[in-house]
Amino acid sequence: MENVLAVLNLGELAHAFSKMGMFPVFDLAYYIVSILYLKYEPGSVEVSRRSPVASWLCAMLYCFGSYILADIMLGSSPVDYFQHNSHILLASAVWYLIFYCPLNLFYKCVAFLPVKLVLVALKEVVRVRKIAAGVHHAHQAYHHGFFIMVIVGYVKGSGVALMSNFEQLLRGVWRPETNEILSMSFPTKASLYGAILFTLQEAHWLPVSKSTLILVFTLFMATCKVVMTARHSHGSPFALIESWTCHLLFGSPLGCGEEDNHHAPVAAAPSSPLKSKEELSEGARKRKAKKAE
Amino acid sequence: MENVLAVLNLGELAHAFSKMGMFPVFDLAYYIVSILYLKYEPGSVEVSRRSPVASWLCAMLYCFGSYILADIMLGSSPVDYFQHNSHILLASAVWYLIFYCPLNLFYKCVAFLPVKLVLVALKEVVRVRKIAAGVHHAHQAYHHGFFIMVIVGYVKGSGVALMSNFEQLLRGVWRPETNEILSMSFPTKASLYGAILFTLQEAHWLPVSKSTLILVFTLFMATCKVVMTARHSHGSPFALIESWTCHLLFGSPLGCGEEDNHHAPVAAAPSSPLKSKEELSEGARKRKAKKAE
Amino acid sequence: MENVLAVLNLGELAHAFSKMGMFPVFDLAYYIVSILYLKYEPGSVEVSRRSPVASWLCAMLYCFGSYILADIMLGSSPVDYFQHNSHILLASAVWYLIFYCPLNLFYKCVAFLPVKLVLVALKEVVRVRKIAAGVHHAHQAYHHGFFIMVIVGYVKGSGVALMSNFEQLLRGVWRPETNEILSMSFPTKASLYGAILFTLQEAHWLPVSKSTLILVFTLFMATCKVVMTARHSHGSPFALIESWTCHLLFGSPLGCGEEDNHHAPVAAAPSSPLKSKEELSEGARKRKAKKAE
Numbered sequence: 001m002e003n004v005l006a007v008l009n010l011g012e013l014a015h016a017f018s019k020m021g022m023f024p025v026f027d028l029a030y031y032i033v034s035i036l037y038l039k040y041e042p043g044s045v046e047v048s049r050r051s052p053v054a055s056w057l058c059a060m061l062y063c064f065g066s067y068i069l070a071d072i073m074l075g076s077s078p079v080d081y082f083q084h085n086s087h088i089l090l091a092s093a094v095w096y097l098i099f100y101c102p103l104n105l106f107y108k109c110v111a112f113l114p115v116k117l118v119l120v121a122l123k124e125v126v127r128v129r130k131i132a133a134g135v136h137h138a139h140q141a142y143h144h145g146f147f148i149m150v151i152v153g154y155v156k157g158s159g160v161a162l163m164s165n166f167e168q169l170l171r172g173v174w175r176p177e178t179n180e181i182l183s184m185s186f187p188t189k190a191s192l193y194g195a196i197l198f199t200l201q202e203a204h205w206l207p208v209s210k211s212t213l214i215l216v217f218t219l220f221m222a223t224c225k226v227v228m229t230a231r232h233s234h235g236s237p238f239a240l241i242e243s244w245t246c247h248l249l250f251g252s253p254l255g256c257g258e259e260d261n262h263h264a265p266v267a268a269a270p271s272s273p274l275k276s277k278e279e280l281s282e283g284a285r286k287r288k289a290k291k292a293e
Numbered sequence: 294m295e296n297v298l299a300v301l302n303l304g305e306l307a308h309a310f311s312k313m314g315m316f317p318v319f320d321l322a323y324y325i326v327s328i329l330y331l332k333y334e335p336g337s338v339e340v341s342r343r344s345p346v347a348s349w350l351c352a353m354l355y356c357f358g359s360y361i362l363a364d365i366m367l368g369s370s371p372v373d374y375f376q377h378n379s380h381i382l383l384a385s386a387v388w389y390l391i392f393y394c395p396l397n398l399f400y401k402c403v404a405f406l407p408v409k410l411v412l413v414a415l416k417e418v419v420r421v422r423k424i425a426a427g428v429h430h431a432h433q434a435y436h437h438g439f440f441i442m443v444i445v446g447y448v449k450g451s452g453v454a455l456m457s458n459f460e461q462l463l464r465g466v467w468r469p470e471t472n473e474i475l476s477m478s479f480p481t482k483a484s485l486y487g488a489i490l491f492t493l494q495e496a497h498w499l500p501v502s503k504s505t506l507i508l509v510f511t512l513f514m515a516t517c518k519v520v521m522t523a524r525h526s527h528g529s530p531f532a533l534i535e536s537w538t539c540h541l542l543f544g545s546p547l548g549c550g551e552e553d554n555h556h557a558p559v560a561a562a563p564s565s566p567l568k569s570k571e572e573l574s575e576g577a578r579k580r581k582a583k584k585a586e
Numbered sequence: 587m588e589n590v591l592a593v594l595n596l597g598e599l600a601h602a603f604s605k606m607g608m609f610p611v612f613d614l615a616y617y618i619v620s621i622l623y624l625k626y627e628p629g630s631v632e633v634s635r636r637s638p639v640a641s642w643l644c645a646m647l648y649c650f651g652s653y654i655l656a657d658i659m660l661g662s663s664p665v666d667y668f669q670h671n672s673h674i675l676l677a678s679a680v681w682y683l684i685f686y687c688p689l690n691l692f693y694k695c696v697a698f699l700p701v702k703l704v705l706v707a708l709k710e711v712v713r714v715r716k717i718a719a720g721v722h723h724a725h726q727a728y729h730h731g732f733f734i735m736v737i738v739g740y741v742k743g744s745g746v747a748l749m750s751n752f753e754q755l756l757r758g759v760w761r762p763e764t765n766e767i768l769s770m771s772f773p774t775k776a777s778l779y780g781a782i783l784f785t786l787q788e789a790h791w792l793p794v795s796k797s798t799l800i801l802v803f804t805l806f807m808a809t810c811k812v813v814m815t816a817r818h819s820h821g822s823p824f825a826l827i828e829s830w831t832c833h834l835l836f837g838s839p840l841g842c843g844e845e846d847n848h849h850a851p852v853a854a855a856p857s858s859p860l861k862s863k864e865e866l867s868e869g870a871r872k873r874k875a876k877k878a879e
Contacts, residue, residue, distance in 0.1 A: 147671065249686070
């Protein structure tokens, strides 16, 4: 009986958690963390001084890129989400405070590590909810389109990362030698796995309820991201399993899951090494984090 | 009584002006001026000799880019406007005459300054009408989507300028260090302000009728463009106000409205100075204008 | 009477041919040949080892690029075709076998010239069928949109070639100096002519039945491609006619139809010669074909 009660409580907890509204608290955390990462990007502060419109547009891509990409994938208007004026205004306010607050006060508050860790955890709640919603939305459009469900869940979870080349182009930066699919960071990879799990659940091949999956996956994502942010590391928890799977299935050298090892050139012609996005920006990000304060 | 009569006449004039058909006279002027600017682009004449298909496609992007972008924004078919066969045929005829007319006769006629000034004024009539139509179209799709209305009005007014990187890519040219949002030219900036004004009017926050706003804004745009074309200048009438607004709101150095001053690098990595599009092409344009004759 | 019988038989043959199902045999050939060409691309094998997801995505673009582009043109979901799970699974299986089969056995089988010639011929059957279907689909959406019909037929026939810059970007390769419209390869050019023919037929300006046109054009395309593949040549059968037409209409130097002669620079600024895509990749393809075995 105690087991049944425990299960019922967990089930109810999961159900209540999956019905919890994201706006405004969780969405606010999502906007803050996203625009914080934008500020870390080399050159973004100069862009905010020279061209506030471009800076605002980049901030909107960081905050709403997942909705834009998912709408593009499903053939809807890419700016459909912009009808939610309150969400856009909130994100714009966050953008203004992070880039233009006198004495950089707001930035210093949210970049303070304990605060940042809380915000990062809240952001992961939103990410997982988006993946689930994306898979569900695709399922309604294509009842048996399992590939489509995975694709839409994937873009909902990854967001702006998947269009990073073009978001950077908006800021006058062009780095064609790498992209988020060629060398996936942890959130992008986890979004792919999450999209697959939610698709399996939607197709009734995974014998768990959606709310339980949301709760479990959220706990996993939030824990990983909080630990990685606290340690300033990019090591992925998937690394070992991926390494062996890639080696067996795809003949990859051991360590394919480690995006830090992508050094080999990929093209004979004016080629550039297949660097991980982290490697290119990690050093710059640390320098920028100091400079931005 | 005389005042009322004067107002009635102005109101009727504005109403008649806003109902005036754009095809074929005004649209023809739009196509001629647009394809003239394409001919000024470095390399476009060589492309027209080597690959007429690519040249034609670029000309179509210059003439109909606003419709293509607006349709993309609203989730419709990007080639929807191409169903208007007569418009496409007219634009194609203009393209052929400008690039391939024996002895370059047509080009010499339309590039003759007095003729060009008239055509430029007529083009601005079309631009303003497009902005108003774009805002109205977005309003019908999203009754309270004010951000969407501004975005759609903006892309309708700016046209191909907003996709200049990709239009250039079609011609084999790639300049990622600048784009029309990072360093806005006068027409793009004016389209943004116009889109905001028309959105305020559509939302009944601006107490003027749409036809009056169309008339006033058209007179403003036509006057500015004619004066700028006559003087071969790129100075913007907004410069002073923008400079102070940007300095107060965004901490920009005085002169942020002047796109001529965008010299500072924007990225630490293989960065390029944030040059205005005019600076990169102005010298080339003057050389090309001579060469094209 | 014999003539009538002969005509009836040819008509019935053409009708039966146009109704023949493409899946799975012809589609399988299309996937094999397409992914074979992907394997020839410099660097694609390294990408398959380092990032199987990127490799799989490129393979899907090669196999289904025509459907993706046509759906984009007509404002539908770009991933609409991915609802056909069996087609995606078959293409994925071909991708896996070509890139990861032990001892490269599958690749060696399909790259064996007699086998390859059969597959190439079958691929052309699919290409022509796609052009016809694209024109028909566009006709249903836009009854008098003749330009739209040509555009949709063109992208259905050309497929991934028209988005080659972005497909290469996915693999970390960026070659902005050329693209498939600026220097068209034979299949792309033939797709354009085919789209025009099928549009004329759909508009009843070409007095042949659609099935006859499909049969004739398929025989033409299959013959040309088989001969060109057997000879390892890129010479186009259109070269002479195009040369004279371009010279008369567009003032091109004689030999504009020959994409091998596109050497002149097209831009004054950091320009690159207007190289044909073949020139850039031909040598690399031959080296890669040897290396891939």
